[in-house]
Amino acid sequence: QVQLVQSGSELKKPGASVKVSCKASGYTFTSYAMNWVRQAPGQGLEWMGWINTNTGNPTYAQGFTGRFVFSLDTSVSTAYLQISSLKAEDTAVYYCARENPTDFDYWGQGTLVTVSS
C-alpha cells in the first residue's frame, strides 16, 4: 500500500535551518511528482510547490523562493524540504503529497516545525 512517512516534529530557533523528510513506499517513487503544502496554526492549506521526481527539477510557488529548497534521494525514495533562516512565521505543519497526476491522492502525516527562541 502507498505510504508517505514524514520525519518527526522539530523545534528550532530563529535563524536556524530545518530539513523535513518524506519517505515513500508502495509505489515507484519516480513515477509521481511530489508536492509540498504548508498549514500554519489554525489556517488553511498553502501550496508551496513541487519537485519532478524523475529529473529532480523543483518548482516553487510565489512566496516560497529563496529560503525553501526541495530535493530528492531516489535511492531511498525520499523527498526533502529544507528551510533556512527560519522565522517565527515559518511555524506550521508541512505536508508532502503525491500528485497522481492532477490530484493529491496520498499525503504524509505532516511535520510540525516550531520556530521559537
Added chain:
Amino acid sequence: SYELTQPPSVSVSPGQTARITCSGDALPKQYAYWYQQKPGQAPVLVIYKDSERPSGIPERFSGSSSGTTVTLTISGVQAEDEADYYCQSADSSGTYLNWVFGGGTKLTVL
C-alpha cells in the same frame, strides 16, 4: 494572484444536505478537487475532476460544476463528516501551472 473563494463555515443538522461552494475565474477551464481534513489529520481527497469520487469515499459525497463555481454536496450528513473542506484547482495564467487552495470551509454538524 489567483484565488478560490469558499464560505468560512456551513452548518447542517444530521441527515440534511450540506453544500459547500468554491468560486474562481478559471474554474470553467480547470478541474476542481475537494479535500476533507479532520483535526490533527492530513487532508483526504474526496472529489477529483469536479465530480469523480475516489474509491473508498462514501456515495453521499458528490461534486458539480457550473460556470465559475464548483460545489461539494454531502447528502445525508453524518456526524463524522464534521471537518474542514478545501477546494483546489490550477492557475495556468503564469509560466508554470500552479496549484491553488481555497481558504477552507468548516462544516459543523449540529
